[in-house]
Amino acid sequence: MDDQNKNLILATALSFVVILVWFVLFPPPEATAPTEEASISAVENNIALAPSTPDAQAAAATQAEASADDESPRIAIETARLTGSVSLKGGRIDDLSLKDYRVSLDDDAEIVKVLSPVGTPSAYYALYGWAPGAGLALEDVPGANTEWTLEEGTELSVDTPITLSWTNSKNMIFRRTLAVDENYMFSVTQSVENGSDTTASMAPYGILARHGIGEDADLPDLKNFFILHEGVVNVTDGTLTETDYDDVRDFEVNPNEGAQAEVYQVQKDGWIGFTDHFWMTTLIPEAGQSFKAAAKYDNRRKIYQTETVLPTMTVAPGATAEVSTQLFAGAKEWETIRNYEKNGVIDFLNSIDWGWFFFLTKPIFWLLHNINQLIGNMGWSIIGLTLIIKAALFPLAYKSYVSMAKMKELQPQMEALKAAAGDDRQKMQQGMMELYKKEKVNPAAGCLPILLQIPIFFSLYKVIFVTIELRQAPFFGPFQDLSAPDPTSIMNFFGLMPWGGPEAGTLMATIFIGILPLLLGISMYLQQKLNPAPTDPTQQMIFAWMPWVFMFMLGSFASGLVVYWIANNTITFTQQYLIMRSQGYKPDIFGNIKSGFKRKSKADEK
Structure with a gap:
């Protein structure tokens, strides 16, 4: 069995392990019927x-x-x-x-x-x-x-x-x-x-x-x-x-x-x-x-x-x-x-469970509440909140995406370094550090917006889960409760049929996901295509599987949270694509993952 097949099997096994562990750690809450x-x-x-x-x-x-x-x-x-x-x-x-x-x-x-x-x-x-x-x-x-x-x-x-x-x-x-x-x-x-x-x-x-x-x-x-x-x-x-x-x-x-x-x-x-x-x-x-x-x-x-x-x-x-x-x-x-x-009534607002990130959950909910007061639809309010958050983080995102574009440009040279170093990892690391220094590239610059998104994502999850304003809040069509998982599934033809899908939180619901998780997986895939691929084949395979793993993992989450993540991915993709174009790079979204973009020629620029 060659290394590529081994890596594929390993990545597949790891993906299913992640899904099963997630299902065990976050089981659906069940009401206990009194005997x-x-x-x-x-x-x-x-x-x-x-x-x-x-x-x-x-x-x-x-x-x-x-x-x-x-x-x-x-x-x-x-x-x-x-x-x-x-x-x-x-x-x-x-x-x-x-x-x-x-x-x-x-x-x-x-x-x-x-x-x-x-x-x-x-x-x-x-x-x-x-x-x-x-x-x-x-x-x-x-x-x-x-x-x-x-x-x-x-x-x-x-x-x-x-x-x-x-x-x-x-x-x-x-x-x-x-x-x-x-x-x-x-x-x-x-x-x-x-x-x-x-x-x-x-x-x-x-x-x-x-x-x-x-x-x-x-x-x-x-x-x-x-x-x-x-x-x-x-x-x-x-x-x-x-x-x-x-x-x-x-x-x-x-x-x-x-x-x-x-x-x-x-x-x-x-x-x-x-x-x-x-x-x-x-x-x-x-x-x-x-x-x-x-x-x-x-x-x-x-x-x-x-x-x-x-x-x-x-x-x-x-x-x-x-x-x-x-x-x-x-x-x-x-x-x-x-x-x-x-x-x-002193500190009465603290009766709402804002959690450890109260310094984020409180202002996030305040902003979401006021946007909803203007729009009157909590789904569109979540998208509006996402736009505001992305606008606030744009200066950091700009530097990050410029750095990612330069990293993507250096991929051929990094592949050459890997081939020259062979199994000598220390030699390869030294060569990469010299390359980064020569080209004035900071490989960690692309991580900062991602790290900032983690507490924001968790805080929004907390807000959507604990606040009553999201309970039974409608969006459109089959999405009539943004605090509940996506009710659509292939089993009800994605909401076109009058019957319901699999019961939320069950293994069937995790496998037969709805429209929102599918859109989430696609948006994550497109966003990933703009990022520099790891040089290690195993890491490449794992990263290639991540959008689809997350698609199943987050399928049982509150649909309001999935709406936020879809909007966030879409906006991130748009920002990153336009910034890379402005830096002289033409991303090839549906091309080979190793050469996902190419430098514009003078003829292209004309």
């Missing part, structure tokens, strides 16, 4: 953990049980963007859906549900109350199962708040007023009027409880993808902390409560909650308010919990105490969250 056994477990063990209190005696009190809602009365929540209800049992906000978002692109798809009551699979709810201090027992304060009375209002809407009330056996009147804005922010005002003849101490708290599914307490609808944070997110006096769900399960056990817990002391500003891919719930005390935040996990009942506990309040007989907090429950829309941050 019947897990659902029953969630209903039977529907207990939320008791809040941590500043008072040691109160901290040792029994847990506040959040039992199933059954037939308790409910008060409707209805705004332009939200629909749901508040249960009078516990006064819980436990039924909330988002009118603007659907679970899929199907015409009959349901709207996205954020919160669910106890008694349903994967219960997820917010509840508020008072932790008893000196002079009070647990039954003297409202808890998770207190039966509240509607005192004011009939429906919770933007213009109509509601007030709930409950009176204990000591003639202490507790009230809770709930209000909601035009987006996703609830205001919760808790008050107590001490009608007893003794002074009472208590600490107001807020709790977000999320029931897990299965033996390992996995939650449904999680992507479980390494570049995406899903779990607890909180800000403590300017410090952002992100804790994945599996890390919450590893917290040290709190001896007073029999549960894993991590406690944060907040001096002035902060918030805590749960974040998923596109949705979030967050407890937000008033700006400047000190409080204690905690993240917990109850291994017995498979319940995750975040909480905020405000300082203990002492209420004299005849006096009234009041405290206000906020609850965010909705979609992680950049503009909406930014407005909340401008209105006093």
Whole structure:
């Protein structure tokens, strides 16, 4: 077997190994369907953990049980963007859906549900109350199962708040007023009027409880993808902390409560909650308010919990105490969250997972968002963003392409050096260095734009993957979700037929790729034809296969990212072609890869 055939087999084997390794390292995220056994477990063990209190005696009190809602009365929540209800049992906000978002692109798809009551699979709810201090027992304060009375209002809407009330056996009147804005922010005002003849101490708290599914307490609808944070997110006096769900399960056990817990002391500003891919719930005390935040996990009942506990309040007989907090429950829309941050929620934009390259992902998304505001189509906005990025990098690209053109011109001399040196690699390297020095060529100059593209590409991938603005964002024709892989395939005649292609993320989808990956492979091939070929035959073969390997590797990526790469390759090819022509070289795109261009003759120039 000659060396050329050996190299071909080696390159082919390496290509398939790369594809298989990629498929193993980046498997498609799969939602875990709740089992019947897990659902029953969630209903039977529907207990939320008791809040941590500043008072040691109160901290040792029994847990506040959040039992199933059954037939308790409910008060409707209805705004332009939200629909749901508040249960009078516990006064819980436990039924909330988002009118603007659907679970899929199907015409009959349901709207996205954020919160669910106890008694349903994967219960997820917010509840508020008072932790008893000196002079009070647990039954003297409202808890998770207190039966509240509607005192004011009939429906919770933007213009109509509601007030709930409950009176204990000591003639202490507790009230809770709930209000909601035009987006996703609830205001919760808790008050107590001490009608007893003794002074009472208590600490107001807020709790977000999320029931897990299965033996390992996995939650449904999680992507479980390494570049995406899903779990607890909180800000403590300017410090952002992100804790994945599996890390919450590893917290040290709190001896007073029999549960894993991590406690944060907040001096002035902060918030805590749960974040998923596109949705979030967050407890937000008033700006400047000190409080204690905690993240917990109850291994017995498979319940995750975040909480905020405000300082203990002492209420004299005849006096009234009041405290206000906020609850965010909705979609992680950049503009909406930014407005909340401008209105006093410190560092709220950091609730979006910008990643390690936040110094790139934030401005890239800002630019993409504003371009989309002008164009109104996210696909064309990605292409416009690519044009701007390429324009910003053009000075470096110009030097790089000029260097590549000179390198391409030197290829015949480099081949001659290789033939003269034979197997003496040191002699060949010395000869090449002398040639570069003589012709004033920097072989590394062509690498800089490529190196700069790597963090930009990763940052854009992060933006496309984590931001809700790309979710179900249409481009044209069959491309109706730029955050999803290309839906076209030879199996549906590239989108011409009404049926779908292979399921995204499967091996079939990796093999039977769509239009966008094909265009990506072609654009990479054409761009590669302008670059100087390596002198080593094996390297030549590997580089020749790279466009087609990447075509399959990136076929399962978000189509918005593939659109960016196609646009980037096309613009790069155009720039490089024109610059090489301006330097006196006439690229031969479809010629032999070793002589891909030729110097213009004087006759050509005329």
